[in-house]
Amino acid sequence: MITVEHLTKSYGATRAVDDLTFTIRPGAVTGFLGPNGAGKSTTMRMILGLDRPTAGTALIGGKRYAELKQPLREVGALLDAKWVHPNRSARAHLRWMAASNRIPRSRVDEVLALVGLSDVAGKRAGGFSLGMSQRLGIAGALLGDPGVLLFDEPVNGLDPEGIVWIRTFMQRLAAEGRTVLVSSHLLTEMALTAEHLVVIGRGRLISESTTQHFVESASENTVRVRSPQLAALRAGLVQHGLTVRDDGPDAVVVSSSSTEQVGDLAAAQGAVLHELSAQRGSLEEAFMQLTSGDVQYSTTPPPPGPPVAAPTTQEVTR
Numbered sequence: 401m402i403t404v405e406h407l408t409k410s411y412g413a414t415r416a417v418d419d420l421t422f423t424i425r426p427g428a429v430t431g432f433l434g435p436n437g438a439g440k441s442t443t444m445r446m447i448l449g450l451d452r453p454t455a456g457t458a459l460i461g462g463k464r465y466a467e468l469k470q471p472l473r474e475v476g477a478l479l480d481a482k483w484v485h486p487n488r489s490a491r492a493h494l495r496w497m498a499a500s501n502r503i504p505r506s507r508v509d510e511v512l513a514l515v516g517l518s519d520v521a522g523k524r525a526g527g528f529s530l531g532m533s534q535r536l537g538i539a540g541a542l543l544g545d546p547g548v549l550l551f552d553e554p555v556n557g558l559d560p561e562g563i564v565w566i567r568t569f570m571q572r573l574a575a576e577g578r579t580v581l582v583s584s585h586l587l588t589e590m591a592l593t594a595e596h597l598v599v600i601g602r603g604r605l606i607s608e609s610t611t612q613h614f615v616e617s618a619s620e621n622t623v624r625v626r627s628p629q630l631a632a633l634r635a636g637l638v639q640h641g642l643t644v645r646d647d648g649p650d651a652v653v654v655s656s657s658s659t660e661q662v663g664d665l666a667a668a669q670g671a672v673l674h675e676l677s678a679q680r681g682s683l684e685e686a687f688m689q690l691t692s693g694d695v696q697y698s699t700t701p702p703p704p705g706p707p708v709a710a711p712t713t714q715e716v717t718r
């Protein structure tokens with residue numbers, strides 16, 4: 401479990417992280433979402449003890465990183481896949497990591513097999529593709545068989561096959577009961593990978609909820625309706641307080657509505673309909689709007705689990 405409370409980090413006048421509070425639970429992949437510069441990496445670095453908070457705390461299993469007796473056995477992280485020594489082989493790199501953390505050598509071949517790198521274990525890591533480097537980074541994170549894993553933008557720059565591999569692998573790690581936190585600035589990708597989402601913008605919490613709830617809230621439900629009596633229908637819809645915009649010569653799109661509502665109103669007016677269809681807004685567009693503009697947004701209570709200090713409902717106005 402990762403517990404972040406009132407976490408704040410200032411770099412001079414820049415507030416990279418601003419009073420963040422959230423809890424990441426085991427057994428599920430949690431996506432850490434926000435546009436570039438939102439403060440995701442800074443938050444992860446503070447959780448991993450690589451940066452000192454200006455205020456607040458970030459705990460792993462109730463302890464600060466510095467208090468962990470054998471850190472690699474408690475938490476593993478993939479921050480930058482390219483930090484390996486380029487001339488070392490994948491196996492030599494992991495053996496060096498294992499030795500400096502008192503982890504048995506035998507574990508190296510185990511993790512190489514887990515990430516599918518056994519065949520190239522003797523090759524120099526400097527010649528690895530980005531996808532292979534990511535796998536090696538994940539192998540390193542898994543060396544101490546930790547219960548908590550953090551991955552910073554692990555699918556950035558990967559091809560579709562690499563993306564699917566990482567997605568599946570993370571879900572497997574979570575299914576084993578681990579706490580898995582994955583940062584990304586891509587909502588569509590996270591919607592496929594994560595069961596829970598913590599969303600931040602400009603260093604502040606925007607929402608903490610299930611992915612399903614966030615996606616439903618972030619994408620606006622609209623209804624497209626086509627009718628030979630469009631002018632009268634349009635007037636009727638507006639009269640009932642609905643927001644309507646034109647969509648071609650014979651159709652309108654009704655905001656925040658359902659096909660039932662629009663269909664019933666049309667029937668009451670006796671309007672003939674040639675189309676009545678539910679539309680989904682672009683998820684990415686809605687997400688960008690939510691994280692960069694002035695928004696008011698509320699979340700659902702978190703899923704059942706141990707009681708936490710984190711607020712169950714957030715109202716954030718920026």
Ligand SMILES: Nc1ncnc2c1ncn2[C@@H]1O[C@H](COP(=O)(O)OP(=O)(O)OP(=O)(O)O)[C@@H](O)[C@H]1O
Nearest residue numbers: 411414416434435436437438439440441442443585
């Ligand atoms: N060492 C630093 N010194 C000064 N400013 C920093 C430092 N590290 C981060 N920042 C600033 O803090 C803010 C948050 O950066 P951070 O890298 O945490 O965001 P992010 O959400 O991880 O973005 P990205 O997806 O681009 O990595 C940015 O405005 C960044 O410029």
